[in-house]
Ligand code: UD1
């Protein structure tokens with residue numbers, strides 16, 4: 001598509017129906033925020049400009065989006081709508097930083113996280129030279145939504161909010177989903193002429209449709225194929241519904257890519273997780289956004305991989321293992337009851353049952369570095385910062401004090417752990433690791 005694209009994301013609403021104090025658009029959703037998920041979908045369209053319209057708890061929402069999406073878009077701008085006076089008022093605010101923009105303006109909602117780039121691309125393509133294209137749907141229950149008005153020829157001529165409908169209009173089953181693609185040049189004057197002449201005394205974005213039609217425009221509509229895509233979140237119940245759909249999409253993608261998720265109904269994987277083929281994910285596992293898992297790995301049952309954890313090919317984390325910002329080298333194994341926080345584990349190292357990297361001293365977090373082929377005996381506590389050299393070993397129950405540097409090949413043991421001797425390596429004894 002040759003026309004430049006700008007996206008305006010409306011997120012100024014109060015969100016009072018969630019009954020929680022945090023801004024609705026920051027509610028968590030599979031490792032994203034609600035609004036972050038909505039923006040992640042449009043990122044695939046590579047928009048030239050993205051404008052997020054805020055007001056309620058603006059600073060907090062903006063700070064979160066800047067943290068999470070600084071690298072996602074070439075240009076991410078925030079505007080304060082002021083006291084929200086309707087969707088037309090919000091888009092007018094969103095157009096301010098787009099004063100000189102020429103091209104497609106796609107409007108999305110910050111509380112509709114399941115919309116896909118594919119549907120928005122279709123909506124854009126459909127617009128052609130018309131002033132606007134709009135997404136419509138036939139939901140089972142249209143209560144509260146704007147109704148799509150059509151003339152005798154079936155042409156789209158307006159949108160009537162439920163509160164302004166005649167009884168006949170209220171019977172219309174086709175509704176407005178709130179997603180549009182506009183021609184920026186035609187949108188500007190239409191927004192300028194909006195008037196709050198309606199039951200709610202708001203500036204309705206939807207009124208631009210009748211304005212365009214009066215000017216002789218014929219406006220195309222696209223019927224949403226998947227009603228989930230237009231599901232908004234107004235309550236925590238709707239958040240749970242949307243989360244289930246998003247979780248299913250994520251699991252399906254990994255299954256399709258050759259990740260053996262033994263029981264998808266008992267596996268929780270966030271968005272933005274990479275998993276290589278032939279990796280097996282056993283039930284009860286929770287994998288957070290940003291984790292990268294290689295090929296032929298094993299995870300779980302009941303493993304918790306938090307953000308920033310990386311597993312190289314063939315690494316394994318098993319029962320009741322938690323990892324946070326941990327890097328496991330190829331073939332490294334931590335199979336039972338272990339915490340690996342801020343730790344680097346070398347290739348083919350073996351982390352015994354019950355090992356703890358004590359990374360937090362009450363003030364700061366510290367790193368633990370474990371070398372290739374090291375063998376950490378069961379029940380070892382490694383008080384960070386600590387280093388264990390390649391081929392080194394700790395005996396079961398060792399407590400390694402902070403600042404310890406265990407040399408390559410050494411065997412340490414005790415409380416606190418001390419050097420005993422150089423370790424006899426399994427290969428020197430001609431034994432195979434089992
Ligand atoms: C709007 C549409 C309606 C459509 C429905 C689909 C209008 C007038 N009506 O309904 O036809 O069926 O969406 O969900 O456009 N927002 C702001 N600032 C405002 C008002 C709203 O940022 O001043 C944001 C909200 O945070 C929300 C979105 O815009 O994300 C939609 O607002 P909401 O009040 O839920 O929609 P309605 O106006 O009821």
Ligand code: CA
Pocket residue numbers: none
């Ligand atoms: Ca409203």
